[in-house]
Amino acid sequence: MEHRELQDLIPAHALDALDADDALLLEEHVVTCETCRRDLDELRETTALLAFATPPIEPPAHLRAAILDAVAETLPEAIPPRRARLAFLRGALAGALAGAAVALVIGITLHNQLSDARSSRDAQAALVSSLTDPTTRVQPLAGKLEGAVLRNGGSGKLVLVNLPSTAKGRTYEAWLIGANKVPVPAGTFAGGKTQVVALRGNADKAKTVAITVEPAGGSSKPTTTPVASASLA
């Protein structure tokens, strides 16, 4: 089919009203034709709004539970490598099954990265020993920063990889958030290739660790929205 004919199919496709074979042809076409792709995307923004013309209905609670259960058993498709240098880490962690073995792998990996980062030998040794300790729990960070929270009893550490520098006069600040949802300052730190930050306070009671960017010296409560966080289940 010619570009012109395919173009005519766009409005119907935006409504999911094409027969399967035509829909397939158009989908293939928009991969290479930028004009048609843009037209289709624009019309989709319009047709998606039609969804709001139906009265919203609260779905049954069992549906929410079923969906969240199903999600707990599957992993999303991998993020393309460029977007996630630490994907291997997250992938390993998401399984979170073989605690010691996983920690060992991460330990070795981070150990290598730390060597690059000119961290002190003692700090490396301490980190690797805490990572290889089977009682250490590892939770990857979600958000704009890459890294993980390590917790062993009440003691918590933040490991950050490829941490961008903050703007001048600003600092990173970590927060422990407990059941009362009040963020408690857990220490400030600067950017740098690899950072290991010991969290101040009792990490055992925290439900969430969050990181914000604050004025130099830190704040007593967050003044910006977190750039990364980890839920300590």
Place this chain on the structure above:
Amino acid sequence: MADTFLHLSDPGLIALVARGDRDAFAELYDRYGKTAYGLAYRITRDVQLAEEVVQEAFLTVWRQASRFDGRRAKPSTWLLTITHHKAVDVVRREQLRRTESAEGLEDAPDSTDVPRDAWLGLQHAQVREALAALPDPQREVIELSYFEGYSQSELARRLGQPLGTIKSRTHTALTRLRAQLEERGITTENPWSTESSRT
């Protein structure tokens, strides 16, 4: 736990979901589950099938979040497009639909939950207004295809019109609908479209 994510925009949530963050996913469900379920119910007219559609749609969102391309669509558009697509598939598969009454939106589900969310309520009212402002033949092609799952060739048969007429009518209808929506300032922009609008 999901409270942690209230401050995050939709694109922020999708990015977290792509990394396997279940709390972010739960928050996304809580934002759009009602709309998705309302839509799926409207199209399938069956509670069981609507649940199936919503479950499949959200699991697709979970699995394919890494493929989401923010340059092509807003997260809500993407999610609702997936939901719509699955609902239409089910309707065609099950040969459902087609109670001869084509009143479209008037025979709304009886379990209608009066929208508690102000934005959702306003959006609902305005999109219906925009749709109502279209000339009848144009509204008809939109309603029959989007809400009843008719394909273009089925529409041509049902309305006794040549396929070419249906095609061009669909085109005009969507162009006008878009103008009507724009006139009312309606977009998929919502309280969660950008950062920092919720604290």
